[in-house]
Amino acid sequence: MSKTTLIDYPNLLDDALVKAAQKGDMVAFEELVGRHRDKIYARAFSMLRNEDDAVDLSQEAWVKGWQRLVQFHGDSSFATWMTRIVINLCLDQLRKQKRVRTDSIDQLEEGMGGVERQMPILNPNPTAGLERSELRQRIDKALAQLSYEHRTVLVLHEFEDLEYKMIAKKMQCSIGTVMSRLFYARRKMAALLAGLKREE
Amino acid sequence: MRAEKWRPCSQDSSGRNNMNIDQTVKLQAYLDNEVSSAEARETAAWLARDPDARQLAEELTLVKKLMAEGEVAVKLPESREFHWSKIQRGIAQVEPRSEVRRSRAPWWARILGPVAAAAAVVLLMVASGSFDVFRLKSVAGGAQEIETEEPTDDSGAITFRSHREGMTVVWIPSGR
Numbered sequence: 187m188s189k190t191t192l193i194d195y196p197n198l199l200d201d202a203l204v205k206a207a208q209k210g211d212m213v214a215f216e217e218l219v220g221r222h223r224d225k226i227y228a229r230a231f232s233m234l235r236n237e238d239d240a241v242d243l244s245q246e247a248w249v250k251g252w253q254r255l256v257q258f259h260g261d262s263s264f265a266t267w268m269t270r271i272v273i274n275l276c277l278d279q280l281r282k283q284k285r286v287r288t289d290s291i292d293q294l295e296e297g298m299g300g301v302e303r304q305m306p307i308l309n310p311n312p313t314a315g316l317e318r319s320e321l322r323q324r325i326d327k328a329l330a331q332l333s334y335e336h337r338t339v340l341v342l343h344e345f346e347d348l349e350y351k352m353i354a355k356k357m358q359c360s361i362g363t364v365m366s367r368l369f370y371a372r373r374k375m376a377a378l379l380a381g382l383k384r385e386e
Numbered sequence: 387m388r389a390e391k392w393r394p395c396s397q398d399s400s401g402r403n404n405m406n407i408d409q410t411v412k413l414q415a416y417l418d419n420e421v422s423s424a425e426a427r428e429t430a431a432w433l434a435r436d437p438d439a440r441q442l443a444e445e446l447t448l449v450k451k452l453m454a455e456g457e458v459a460v461k462l463p464e465s466r467e468f469h470w471s472k473i474q475r476g477i478a479q480v481e482p483r484s485e486v487r488r489s490r491a492p493w494w495a496r497i498l499g500p501v502a503a504a505a506a507v508v509l510l511m512v513a514s515g516s517f518d519v520f521r522l523k524s525v526a527g528g529a530q531e532i533e534t535e536e537p538t539d540d541s542g543a544i545t546f547r548s549h550r551e552g553m554t555v556v557w558i559p560s561g562r
Contacts (some may be wrong), residue, residue, distance in 0.1 A: 248478035344453035
């Protein structure tokens with residue numbers, strides 16, 4: 187006589203769900219999607235700044251996640267592993283977009299030294315007294331105004347805590363380029379947060 | 387870059403920062419803990435004697451600190467069910483899951499599987515009356531030891547005899 191075991195998926199930890207999904211359990215994988223879908227979408231949106239593209243790429247990331255699930259050995263959390271997948275997809279997408287457009291003024295400025303280096307240094311804190319949610323809104327608004335190279339390097343360094351070397355590898359550029367992009371991005375952010383630079 | 391190469395950050399009459407890019411990115415790397423301990427000591431010493439560099443360091447640190455406050459909470463603009471249905475379709479299109487399952491079969495199952503299949507084929511041949519397979523009047527290395535006899539009537543029976551073992555087996559297929 188066969189014995190049926192009911193699995194309480196919502197109460198399982200990620201590790202257990204991943205193990206079940208690795209054995210082909212789609213319900214376990216659906217639970218993982220349910221838990222982390224907002225985080226994966228948010229990362230895609232922070233890099234692409236386009237809702238439709240972010241939805242499509244986060245969906246694609248989950249499909250790739252399922253395909254590569256056997257390669258996940260728990261070296262990081264499942265959420266971190268999935269975030270890396272969506273970041274790589276976003277970078278591919280951004281590279282494709284870059285190929286079909288001409289150099290932006292931002293890139294030209296970066297090559298010449300940039301206007302950011304010439305901006306006066308800000309002091310004191312232009313965001314002092316803001317509520318946390320208000321501050322986050324302001325940071326998000328400022329991020330949206332950066333070029334994708336500057337935004338990406340900031341997201342990878344500040345939100346994903348990646349080191350210069352890893353960022354360079356992901357963005358397929360030199361560490362020197364990462365350092366200069368990060369510098370310009372921070373200076374621009376400082377100016378935007380202080381309201382010194384008019385919105386584009 | 388060595389600390390001696392750092393020059394005091396100068397600003398023009400409009401307050402613009404004229405520090406060169408090599409200096410600034412090195413300062414930033416120091417703030418991000420991306421320099422060696424020797425470079426860190428040199429940069430710290432340079433910061434201690436240059437107020438302009440300190441001011442820039444404060445700004446970079448401030449942005450870093452503000453970013454650490456986190457991101458705006460963004461939610462997926464579609465329901466869980468709808469999102470999952472699209473993912474399911476995507477999975478169905480790109481990969482038959484059987485490939486993954488096969489790779490996870492234990493080693494003994496991967497070996498026994500083909501052996502069992504071959505045995506099943508032999509048994510089927512026997513059951514279907516393909517007796518020629520067993521028409522071994524002699525077997526290499528044991529010519530006088532093993533004999534088989536093909537059926538001589540409609541019963542389909544086959545006899546296997548081993549002189550060494552002193553054994554005789556008569557196979558009578560069912561369904562005859």
